[in-house]
Amino acid sequence: MPTADTQAQAVEYPELVITPPGRWSALRLGELWAHRELIYFLTKRELQIRYKQSVFGISWAIFQPLVFAFVFALFFGLVLKVNIPGDVPYPVFAVAGIVPWQFTSQAITAGAASLVLDADLISKVYFPRLALPISKALGLIIDLAIALVVVVVVTLAYGVSIASTVYLVPAFLLLGVVTAFGMATLLAALNVKYRDVEVLVPMLVQILFFVSPVLYSGTTVGEQAGKFWSYAYYANPMASVLDGTRWALLDQPAPSAAKVLISIGSAALLLTGAILYFRRAERFFADVI
């Protein structure tokens, strides 16, 4: 027999009605918030697994961008002599680009695989599926924060002063997070249905690397190709993320406000489209995965 206590408890819970899904479903961000502890533990799992069995542990987050910066500085700075505007030494320029880029590329790769990797969970337990790509991104944000310290140290070591606009760096990085997360959710949802996305992702990341100003400055794009291209280039939000970060941190030439707005618009569009598609596809993940 139900006791008075459990009856009272049951009343607290609103009725839940399960019906066939419509074509589009609501964003249900409230539900995501209700599962914040799950997101916390999934993120913790990410970090624990990543650093548990490696000798250097969390120091990889520092080491990795340093190695890349060194290699790129050597080849692009000394051997190939890439032209960059301003008077910042190339290694400083490179590391300030590589660190945000590393985050983006890892967040896209890990996020795109996140659903398929946890196929077991998806087919056996109900929870908002967005928790999986979100926790991947959050785990990498921790790495990004650590790697940013490296950027600051390298900058100071080369005798370059940190610009007074440094407080704007997080805003540009946030744009990077939005971009990476948008790409990751879209690819993750597609990957559930089409397994060749796994092959496509490294290719996409490579292409994104070349069209983003990681090792060069985006502000010079269009000098030869013309005005249209100088704007179109910023439809890739990463252009504003990288140029903007370097402007805010190192006082490098800034992209114009119009170009940054193009990037913000394009990132917002990507994120909205990705989440709408994800929400539409997610109800059938368990059937397909």
Add this chain to the structure above:
Amino acid sequence: MRGDNAIEVNDLSKRYEITGDQGGYMLMTERITERFKSMGRRQKPQEFWALRDINFEVKRGETIGIIGHNGAGKSTLLKILSRITPPTKGEVRLHGRVGALLEVGTGFHPELTGRENVFLNGAILDMKRREIQSRFEEIVEFADIGPFIDTPVKRYSSGMQLRLAFSVAAHLQPEILIVDEVLSVGDLAFQRKCLGRMETASREGRTVVFISHNLPSVVNLCDRAIMLSEGRVSAAGKVGDVIDAYVGDVTSDLERGLRDRRRHGNGKIRFVDFRLEREGQVIDSPITGEDFDMVLSFEKHTQEALRGSRFNLTILTLSDQTPLVDLDTAATGTTFTEIPEQGELRCTVHRCPLPAGQYYVDLRADAGGERMDAVNHVSELTVAGGDFHGRGGTQEGIMDYRTVLVDHTWSLDAISTAAFDALSDPARTPG
């Protein structure tokens, strides 16, 4: 929704579309080729109704059992109730927090410690962190893990992993608890503990939906039961009546000839007859220690040669369905180059290792990773006692456990004092 109902299921149906080879995920290139192939004529995807117009309600505090054969729709119903997959038609109304124990240990990560996994798994099962913290000691004690709680789970025995996983799940306290077969795992003592836990849950006024093959525990735990057959409710009511219907259904299926039995598989091969032989003579029962043949007649319903076909016969005890003997062409390395249109598959068991008793045989045939034909309980085997060890008598009354007989010998020798002392030398004992 009526005030005292915890669950209402109205006209619930679920359709699966079988696209591509097996449904599920595919390659984009496959999808594109498919589009091209079906250009002009719009191909209707193959449909399969896993559930059809299901209606039932469960009152608050009630424990209901869902029974049915494999493929009857039990797991689909479960997945809809636990919101893993949406229905195609109809609706479910739930009143209260739902907790589902679908498969314990989902989300356990081998690299993480027991403690870390308890919190992660709890969060996955929708427990609040504070809830887990306050019950942590209880969970560890129930699982009987003791000092290993801070050891990575990959170092646990499978039994320990299972106990810890179930323990987390068992401490979930939703108003509606959905349980699937979890009790069929683990050792007997732990199973009893889990059953006790579920009884407590229902005494505390929780609504429990229990999906199981284990008829005795359904009878013990449930007030009412529902039987599903081919996606529809075929019986519902008092647990005793529904189980009678289920048993009756199984019996009537068993009375049919092999050709008309309930089965799974794509039908490329269909077994139609089963008989026992000894030295070319048809027999009723094998004798312990003597050779016998199981002969299966089949028809092939495909042009394919079915190279790489694999056949399996499993012998299980009739009383508690424990698999005792697994006979498999893959295990013996037997391959057949071509399967004829009609044929007989013969499996000879040398020196029947089964002690006298009642057994039954399950049959499976696969090719290319696909099930062609599978029939549970193809036939019963009544083994007559015989002289396995050639000592001039049967095993009856000698063996403590009913297990298979193994050809073996014993010997006994005297050893020297020096050799004996060396055995108890502490230097030899592994540290």
